[in-house]
Amino acid sequence: MTVKECYECLGADYEDVSCRLRSEERILKFLKMVLKDTSFKDLCNAMEEQDYEKAFRAVHTLKGVLLNLGLTVQGRYAAALTEALRGRQENEEIKPLFTQLVSSYGEMCSAIKELAETSETGGIQNG
Template sequence: MDIRECYEKMGASYDDVLQRMGSDALVERFTGSFLSDGSYQMIADGIEAKDAETAFRGAHTLKGVCLNLGFQKLYEVSAELTEALRDRELKGYEEQFAAVQKQYQITVEAIREWQQEQN
């Protein structure tokens, strides 16, 4: 699997991110570094601790990271979760968080598969 196929598997547009970043090497570097991004865990930790502010900051950060990396599907669901948490209350966010969890898994699995095939 090459990086383009990785993007296709996660439902993202490689051409869009390549145009924005300018080189395959940059796309590959930043895509690989996504696995160490802590924003998804921040959402989960905030929800578990009943800390809406932390969950909101995590969702907002994840949304921005996904926008920059061209992870369109994860961006869309994280944007919806960000809006559900905007009032800093943990009410009515469950459906959006479930969608983020699902798409996050798809994204991470695609990146891991791509990385394994690079080694």
């Protein structure tokens, strides 16, 4: 799988991130960093504890990470959840948006892991 193919699979904006980061190696480096970022885990923990202040901060950070890497689908889900959590109190929008983000984030991580494994075994292929 190439970086471009990974972005296409995720419905992400490859052209935008490619213009900013300028190389597939650099894009891959930052995608791998997403896997290590704790914002998603922090969000999940805060949601479990129903701590909407912490959840808001975590998803706001996550939104920035995702959108800066051109991961637009996941970024939109994070943005929607950020807005639902802006009041820092429970409301009917939070749970479905969180569920949607969790699913999309899981798919994204799987694709990034597959890309990372491909790059380690055969080098990055240009898209």
